[in-house]
Amino acid sequence: MLATAGAINRVGRVEEGTTVTDYDDVEIRQQRSIGLALAPFTAGDIKVNLLDAPGYADFVGDLRAGLRAADCALFVIAANEGVDGATKALWQECEAVGMPRCVVISKLNHQRADYADVLAQAQASFGAKVLPLYVPVPSSSGHTDALVALLSQTVSDYSGGEARLARCASQLTPAGSPGAPR
Numbered sequence: 185m186l187a188t189a190g191a192i193n194r195v196g197r198v199e200e201g202t203t204v205t206d207y208d209d210v211e212i213r214q215q216r217s218i219g220l221a222l223a224p225f226t227a228g229d230i231k232v233n234l235l236d237a238p239g240y241a242d243f244v245g246d247l248r249a250g251l252r253a254a255d256c257a258l259f260v261i262a263a264n265e266g267v268d269g270a271t272k273a274l275w276q277e278c279e280a281v282g283m284p285r286c287v288v289i290s291k292l293n294h295q296r297a298d299y300a301d302v303l304a305q306a307q308a309s310f311g312a313k314v315l316p317l318y319v320p321v322p323s324s325s326g327h328t329d330a331l332v333a334l335l336s337q338t339v340s341d342y343s344g345g346e347a348r349l350a351r352c353a354s355q356l357t358p359a360g361s362p363g364a365p366r
């Protein structure tokens with residue numbers, strides 16, 4: 185998000201200790217977040233104060249502190265792992281206080297990534313209101329090279345490294361939504 189918004193020039197790597205929000209010595213050594221970190225950026229006229237919270241259960245206090253300050257929450261779920269119990273409990277916690285939520289499915293490039301399965305798990309765990317806004321397009325090699333944005337009906341093609349934007353050739357609708365083919 186920071187790189188896409190132009191707040192940083194290149195995406196850091198957890199393995200190299202070069203990510204923006206894992207800057208503490210312990211975070212770099214252990215290659216995981218241990219505390220809440222703030223990463224502000226602007227997108228157009230909008231200032232976003234991104235709060236990156238640790239996912240590891242030991243640091244749930246920082247995660248809760250972040251939620252108290254946030255206007256909405258992004259749940260990042262790995263496409264090769266799926267929805268776990270802790271994520272379900274946190275979703276219910278957010279629901280209880282009316283916190284707007286969305287799901288980001290990460291690691292689409294992983295060998296065992298299964299987008300459709302993780303989406304189905306998210307819908308089974310969080311409810312049928314979870315609908316895809318972006319759908320990955322697998323290439324012939326099986327990797328995800330492009331994403332279709334269903335609201336804007338555009339395709340972002342990352343096969344050349346940078347995103348190339350194009351309009352969809354025909355109207356696309358997510359499976360399960362009103363108007364989708366059965």
Ligand SMILES: Nc1nc2c(ncn2[C@@H]2O[C@H](COP(=O)(O)OP(=O)(O)OP(=O)(O)O)[C@@H](O)[C@H]2O)c(=O)[nH]1
Nearest residue numbers: 198199215216217237238239240290291292293294
């Ligand atoms: N293949 C692949 N690996 C990824 C991707 N995103 C993250 N990883 C790897 O997954 C590991 C965890 O990534 P993080 O970004 O630290 O995940 P996190 O949710 O912030 O983890 P904590 O904050 O420690 O709970 C690292 O080794 C990353 O390099 C991805 O899209 N594809």
Ligand SMILES: [Mg+2]
Nearest residue numbers: 216217237238
């Ligand atoms: Mg982290």
